[in-house]
Amino acid sequence: MFFFAYFASRTFFLQTNNTLFMDSYADKDKFYVAVDCIIFGFDNGKLKLLVFNRKIDPYRNLLSLIGSFVKIGESVSEASVRILKEFTGLENVYMKELKTYSSVDRDPGYRCLSVAQYALIRINDEINVLIKEKGAKWVDIEEIPQLILDHNEMVTDALIRIRKISRYKPIGFELLPQKFTIPKLQMLYEAIYQRELDSRNFRKKILSFDVIIKLEEKDRVSSKKGAYLYQFDHHKYKKLQKSGYNFEV
Amino acid sequence: MFFFAYFASRTFFLQTNNTLFMDSYADKDKFYVAVDCIIFGFDNGKLKLLVFNRKIDPYRNLLSLIGSFVKIGESVSEASVRILKEFTGLENVYMKELKTYSSVDRDPGYRCLSVAQYALIRINDEINVLIKEKGAKWVDIEEIPQLILDHNEMVTDALIRIRKISRYKPIGFELLPQKFTIPKLQMLYEAIYQRELDSRNFRKKILSFDVIIKLEEKDRVSSKKGAYLYQFDHHKYKKLQKSGYNFEV
DNA sequence: AAAATAAACGTATTTTTTACATTTATTATA
DNA sequence: TATAATAAATGTAAAAAATACGTTTATTTT
Numbered sequence: 001m002f003f004f005a006y007f008a009s010r011t012f013f014l015q016t017n018n019t020l021f022m023d024s025y026a027d028k029d030k031f032y033v034a035v036d037c038i039i040f041g042f043d044n045g046k047l048k049l050l051v052f053n054r055k056i057d058p059y060r061n062l063l064s065l066i067g068s069f070v071k072i073g074e075s076v077s078e079a080s081v082r083i084l085k086e087f088t089g090l091e092n093v094y095m096k097e098l099k100t101y102s103s104v105d106r107d108p109g110y111r112c113l114s115v116a117q118y119a120l121i122r123i124n125d126e127i128n129v130l131i132k133e134k135g136a137k138w139v140d141i142e143e144i145p146q147l148i149l150d151h152n153e154m155v156t157d158a159l160i161r162i163r164k165i166s167r168y169k170p171i172g173f174e175l176l177p178q179k180f181t182i183p184k185l186q187m188l189y190e191a192i193y194q195r196e197l198d199s200r201n202f203r204k205k206i207l208s209f210d211v212i213i214k215l216e217e218k219d220r221v222s223s224k225k226g227a228y229l230y231q232f233d234h235h236k237y238k239k240l241q242k243s244g245y246n247f248e249v
Numbered sequence: 250m251f252f253f254a255y256f257a258s259r260t261f262f263l264q265t266n267n268t269l270f271m272d273s274y275a276d277k278d279k280f281y282v283a284v285d286c287i288i289f290g291f292d293n294g295k296l297k298l299l300v301f302n303r304k305i306d307p308y309r310n311l312l313s314l315i316g317s318f319v320k321i322g323e324s325v326s327e328a329s330v331r332i333l334k335e336f337t338g339l340e341n342v343y344m345k346e347l348k349t350y351s352s353v354d355r356d357p358g359y360r361c362l363s364v365a366q367y368a369l370i371r372i373n374d375e376i377n378v379l380i381k382e383k384g385a386k387w388v389d390i391e392e393i394p395q396l397i398l399d400h401n402e403m404v405t406d407a408l409i410r411i412r413k414i415s416r417y418k419p420i421g422f423e424l425l426p427q428k429f430t431i432p433k434l435q436m437l438y439e440a441i442y443q444r445e446l447d448s449r450n451f452r453k454k455i456l457s458f459d460v461i462i463k464l465e466e467k468d469r470v471s472s473k474k475g476a477y478l479y480q481f482d483h484h485k486y487k488k489l490q491k492s493g494y495n496f497e498v
Numbered sequence: 499a500a501a502a503t504a505a506a507c508g509t510a511t512t513t514t515t516t517a518c519a520t521t522t523a524t525t526a527t528a
Numbered sequence: 529t530a531t532a533a534t535a536a537a538t539g540t541a542a543a544a545a546a547t548a549c550g551t552t553t554a555t556t557t558t
Contacts, residue, residue, distance in 0.1 A: 029321055033280045033351075033362060072278055072360055076351040097348050100364050102282075102325040111321055113282060113362075115349050183536070200538070201516070223535040224524040432505070449507070450547065457545095472504040473555040499558100506553070513546070522537070528530085 032112040035079045036067035036151065038098065038158035039088070041123040041138060042175040045184075047191040048123070048138040049155060050087070051147065055135055058109065064148040065155070066136065067114070080117040087134050088127050094174040095119040096165075098158050106150050114150075118158040120174035141191075166192050170211065173232040181219050181227035182206060211237045281361040284328045285316035285400065287347065287407040288337070290372040290387060291424040294433075296440040297372070297387040298404060299336070300396065304384055307358065313397040314404070315385065316363065329366040336383050337376050343423040344368040345414075347407050355399050363399075367407040369423035390440075415441050419460065422481040430468050430476035431455060460486045 026032070039050035051063045066087050070079040077097075085091055098116040106112070121127070123138070131137065139145060144155055165171055172188050173180075186202045206212065211233050218226030275281070288299035300312045315336050319328040326346075334340055347365040355361070370376070372387070380386065388394060393404055414420055421437050422429075435451045455461065460482050467475035 031280045031282045031319075031321065033282070070280075070351070072280065073353060075353060076349055076362065099346050100325055100349055102319070102364075104322060104324060113325070115351075181536090198517075199536085200518080203537080204539095205515090220524085224526085225522070225534075225536050226524075227536055430505090447548075448505085449549080452506080453508095454546090469555085473557085474503075474505050474553070475555075476505055501558075502556085504554095507551085509549090511547080511549105513544100515542100515544070517542080518540095520538085523535095525533085527532075 026110045028111060030111065032110045033070040033076070034067055034112050034114040035070055035076055035083070036065040036101075036114050036116050036154060037080055037084055037095070038065060038116060038118040038155055039084070040118065040120050040141070040158075040162065040175065042188050042191065043123045043138065045187045045191065047141045047175075047188070049141050049144060050131065050136055051139055051145070052087075052134070052136045054148070059148045062148050063145055065116075065151045070115075076115045077117075080115075080119075084119060087131060087136055088121060089130050090121055090127065093119050093121055094171065098154065098161055101150055101154065103150070114154075116154045116158070118161060120162070120171055122175060122177055124177070163192055170209075170232070170237065179215065179217070179219075179229040179231055181229055183222070183227055184219075185230075209240070211240060275359045277360060279360065281359045282319040282325070283316055283361050283363040284319055284325055284332070285314040285350075285363050285365050285403060286329055286333055286344070287314060287365060287367040287404055288333070289367065289369050289390075289407075289411065289424065291437050291440065292372045292387065294436045294440065296390045296424075296437070298390050298393060299380065299385055300388055300394070301336075301383070301385045303397075308397045311397050312394055314365075314400045319364075325364045326366075329364075329368075333368060336380060336385055337370060338379050339370055339376065342368050342370055343420065347403065347410055350399055350403065352399070363403075365403045365407070367410060369411070369420055371424060371426055373426070412441055419458075419481070419486065428464065428466070428468075428478040428480055430478055432471070432476055433468075434479075458489070460489060 037050075041048045041050065050066060052066050054060055054062055054064055066083055068079055068083045070076055074082070077095075080095060081091070081093075084093055084095065095117050096119075098118050100113060100115050102113040104111070106114070128138075141155075141159065144152065146152065147155070162171065166189070172185055172192070175188055176184060182203050183199070185206065186197055186199060189202070190197055212230040213233050215229045215231060217229045219229050220226040286299075290297045290299065299315060301315050303309055303311055303313055315332055317328055317332045319325055323331070326344075329344060330340070330342075333342055333344065344366050345368075347367050349362060349364050351362040353360070355363075377387075390404075390408065393401065395401065396404070411420065415438070421434055421441070424437055425433060431452050432448070434455065435446055435448060438451070439446055461479040462482050464478045464480060466478045468478050469475040
């Protein structure tokens, strides 16, 4: 029998020797270890997922998450950092392990275990140029298309996870630009929770954490009056965290 | 170079063929996939960890978690269910994935990735007979001995996890016998959180969830007056969970 | 009969959450 | 230049939840 590489672009290597692996065959008695990244961004008031349009077999013209085999000489998290950098140009991204997907028949080509990672990134124009080059694109999380293998399951699990996590950790800030307005922050939380929040209570709550700094500037893009810009205060947040605080919106 | 199996008891197999693997050598260019279980129990008012005393090389006479290689024909969770059953005789145990440990140098013998799982079990005499046979034993979580490889790190991570999880899910009930008293339940939560709780507020809170059923019987082991026994009401709990409830003590 | 022990219970205070409507700053347009 | 339109900013009262705290009860042992 004849199998193709899980990912067959110039960036996906056979884990044992780092050489291109286009049309070799998989060893059925051997574990392959992959990493798949569920990358979220926030744009235009909507939570987005980065998907990759495969241009070659297998799964030509189908969508998948951004992934790669893990090389024998790197850890799973090193692999995920590597491909995130490759696809978005970003380093120092908020990325956490979701869970391991290891069903025997999850990948017909390989006995392949995948460690899924979810990441939150700030979308900007540079990134959008790069992902276009790579054949990736953003899709709205309310309209997630069919993805290969068990990738849809991974996305569902990741969404559940970020909803939970966002109740302790100010992950919202990872998705917004450095300067943001409170109405934008609220929209993000509404996108994460998929429900409306009361603007007065939201503002009160956010400000009560005392981890954002009001700037003099206003953002007048979405309103004539303009909304004050704020910045996240990492220093104060770290202090707060140390004292065992819980960030719950 | 010459390497030994990660676990070398009759229960640990080479993942490719399920045959005994005592003194063969590892393929350094190949990923081995292992599972390690952080098994918690509750006994005598203390939270306990199940550790395994290795009687053969490598790591003879050292302590480790209960673990195994994952076989090529099973998923990670199937492997963890398998070894949990083998060591404790238990099936249908509360067990969840903790995270993946995959540093390149975490195991000097193998390029081995381990998916750690944490489990909560009800200790009883039967189990204690079986674990003794297997060479395993309970240690107090406040006095965890040195374990092999990165197993201490796994335990630390698991403790952090169960402290977090116990704020949403009534995991406490997984660790207690079917019939338990409120003071015992409180002791358990105190062991998990490592801090004292107010008995009046604790009782009020627990009863407000309306998921435990008061029985007519009393447990007079730790008091002359005796404490009423209660039972967990799984049915009511499931209903509650569906309605989006949060179980936080 | 008295002492000792752990279980069971209630209430007042503080804190947090929720619900809800109006005013403000600015731009566009009549 | 007055008016309409738009989204941002703000406060307060009521309800719910969390916290702090002391006494009584049932029973066994002495």
